[in-house]
Amino acid sequence: MSLEHHLIQSSFDKAAKQYEKHAVLQRESLIRLIERLSDDLKTSPQQVLDLGCGTGWAVPELLKLYPDTQIIAADFAQSMVNLVPKHPNVTPRVTDAHAIDVHVQSMDLVFSNLMIQWCDESTVLQEIKRALKPGGLMHLTTMGEHTLHELKLAWQDIDDRPHVNEFVPAAKLADLTMNLGYEDVIADSEFITMTYASVIDMMRDLKNIGAHNVDNNRSKGLTSPKVIKQLTKNFEEFRTEDGLYPATYELVYLRAKKPNDDKGLPLKIK
Numbered sequence: 703m704s705l706e707h708h709l710i711q712s713s714f715d716k717a718a719k720q721y722e723k724h725a726v727l728q729r730e731s732l733i734r735l736i737e738r739l740s741d742d743l744k745t746s747p748q749q750v751l752d753l754g755c756g757t758g759w760a761v762p763e764l765l766k767l768y769p770d771t772q773i774i775a776a777d778f779a780q781s782m783v784n785l786v787p788k789h790p791n792v793t794p795r796v797t798d799a800h801a802i803d804v805h806v807q808s809m810d811l812v813f814s815n816l817m818i819q820w821c822d823e824s825t826v827l828q829e830i831k832r833a834l835k836p837g838g839l840m841h842l843t844t845m846g847e848h849t850l851h852e853l854k855l856a857w858q859d860i861d862d863r864p865h866v867n868e869f870v871p872a873a874k875l876a877d878l879t880m881n882l883g884y885e886d887v888i889a890d891s892e893f894i895t896m897t898y899a900s901v902i903d904m905m906r907d908l909k910n911i912g913a914h915n916v917d918n919n920r921s922k923g924l925t926s927p928k929v930i931k932q933l934t935k936n937f938e939e940f941r942t943e944d945g946l947y948p949a950t951y952e953l954v955y956l957r958a959k960k961p962n963d964d965k966g967l968p969l970k971i972k
């Protein structure tokens with residue numbers, strides 16, 4: 703998928719103020735990721751990087767788990783970073799995940815909720831590894847290949863353009879992570895279905911959370927009432943018993959460790 707980097711950035715910049723109001727799925731994913739982290743890492747990490755921190759929603763949750771930890775809350779959208787909660791242990795930072803502005807081998811934990819799907823995964827995973835201390839952990843969530851499959855199917859007989867981003871399958875992400883030299887890699891996924899009163903509500907929600915399609919070949923125009931009518935018709939087969947319109951997300955969890963003996967030597971990519 704060809705990602706338009708600046709477009710994603712400005713889209714999140716614009717969405718910052720409204721983000722928490724609309725990001726129901728992101729909140730759910732965040733809480734689930736925190737639960738997994740708390741099961742996995744019982745001792746407090748000294749240095750944590752929350753990569754693609756958005757408004758800093760994870761900050762209070764991370765501090766609840768690890769009250770003495772130091773957190774760098776990093777995002778490339780300045781308006782998001784402006785909203786990170788103020789706390790003596792927290793350093794907000796504007797930085798791109800493709801070239802993370804932190805010291806090499808300085809992090810015990812890199813945490814990232816629903817950011818990497820906007821990025822070149824390989825570059826970001828290498829950057830995370832560079833930022834981690836030997837033995838450091840990465841815990842992240844992303845979207846899987848089956849995300850928004852109802853919407854994809856509903857668009858199918860309307861036009862040939864992509865309307866839903868293409869996401870990397872969980873198994874492929876795990877392979878990539880292992881090939882980059884991480885160990886103890888675990889990737890698994892679960893489905894979360896959100897329901898909406900109408901297709902318009904669904905589309906608006908995707909836009910408000912900065913999650914609309916960013917593929918180069920996407921349609922650049924507004925969706926016309928005629929198309930919305932057709933989409934709504936195509937969605938009939940998916941409607942729930944309550945008559946609602948579902949949007950199913952495949953939430954992928956990726957957990958991996960930087961080997962204890964990895965001192966940051968050049969990578970051997972297989």
Ligand SMILES: C[S@@+](CC[C@H](N)C(=O)[O-])C[C@H]1O[C@@H](n2cnc3c(N)ncnc32)[C@H](O)[C@@H]1O
Pocket residue numbers: 710711714715725728729732753754755756757758759760776777778779782797798799800814815816817820821
């Ligand atoms: C869906 S939001 C998730 C925000 C936050 N992690 C949460 O759980 O609420 C994705 C965030 O990733 C950020 N992001 C996307 N691409 C990025 C990149 N290349 N570098 C840094 N941040 C990025 C966006 O600006 C946005 O704030």
